[in-house]
Amino acid sequence: MRFRGPPPPRILLNNVSCMRNAQTVLRDINVSVHDGAALVLTGANGSGKTTFLRMLAGFSRPSAGEILWNGHDIASPGVYQQYRLQLNWLSLKDAIKDKLTVLENVAWFEVLEGKSGRALPALELMGLGRLANEKPRMLSMGQRKRVQLARLLAIDRPIWLLDEPSVALDDEGVRLLEHIIAEHRKKGGIVFVATHLPIKMEDAMCLRLPPRFPRRKTFLDLIR
């Protein structure tokens, strides 16, 4: 009689290191991520959080180790084509086009995905329904971030890579962010979040990246 073991992780980082500018930024990272899981990346400025997300997105290659998706190295050409269609990337650059309306700025991503009908409900959930037909110059910083979150919902891919998703959001915006992350995970979605600000996520794994250089005295130490 054969016993089934636990399912293999959806994403596995196996002794991964990453160099930037000829210097090692990330060293020997090992992480297993299953469906429905969340990994929160924290650490000082420059510790490598964005680098970690870029590597998961396939924009930077590990200098050592491997990143496996469903047991396959994401760097393999055939695998990467499929893997990248699983990813939804929210970065500090919002890629909002000034000439399009707020709604078109979400719907445009949806059309690229071959989907339709999700953009307006997503904007409404983010509290931007009444601004849907306005130009983005009408938007505040926090509202622009909400447009990015609406895109996550409209595109609806399983693996979310979120770089500082709560920056500029008010309290209600952060609660909405926490809500959509929780709902996404309930459906089996995976969430990676790089953040300096606390975001409530049940049973999230946390990886605190060490500072890259020995700490030097800063202006704050001098005035204390």
Ligand SMILES: Nc1ncnc2c1ncn2[C@@H]1O[C@H](COP(=O)(O)OP(=O)(O)OP(=O)(O)O)[C@@H](O)[C@H]1O
């Ligand atoms: N394009 C680049 N070329 C070379 N080195 C880079 C590049 N971008 C970032 N780095 C270096 O990689 C290191 C990690 O940067 P990264 O942006 O991943 O840090 P972070 O933890 O996201 O920082 P922050 O909290 O400030 O957003 C930094 O020391 C930075 O100088």
